[in-house]
């Protein structure tokens with residue numbers, strides 16, 4: 145297929161379409177993702193406190209494809225995490241976690257440092273997601289003793305694993321270039 149380089153509209157849209165929502169339904173959104181497998185569970189303090197006791201799983205998506213339903217915008221609040229709270233190094237992270245101001249459900253993370261990407265919380269996605277063969281558990285250094293690891297095959301890392309979301313999907317042949 146030949147594609148006119150001047151006409152973006154003829155290019156297929158990248159990734160697979162994911163539909164998401166908050167718990168109360170005030171916020172509904174869609175986003176396209178090439179990295180839609182919920183394989184990485186993070187136990188860092190931000191992911192545990194904002195995402196619930198067991199941590200958070202983030203997916204990757206294309207920020208320009210993030211599409212909000214009508215009337216959803218007004219219910220979105222943002223949290224920029226405080227890092228090293230209570231120490232001389234205390235500072236505000238560049239990343240913003242977007243959540244519903246009505247029900248507090250976490251929706252997605254966006255960091256202007258990587259403006260093209262958005263990271264929806266897997267918990268906000270309503271589309272069926274593929275079950276990973278193996279879970280990657282990261283930031284064990286921040287996990288309290290009482291938080292148990294999920295059952296099943298897993299890799300466990302004190303800090304972060306060796307692969308980015310994109311590299312992990314590519315290595316496992318799960319990267320979605322284009323789909324309906």
Ligand SMILES: [Zn+2]
Pocket residue numbers: 166167168169170171244245246247248249
């Ligand atoms: Zn809500």
Ligand SMILES: [Zn+2]
Pocket residue numbers: 186187188189190191192200283
């Ligand atoms: Zn985390």
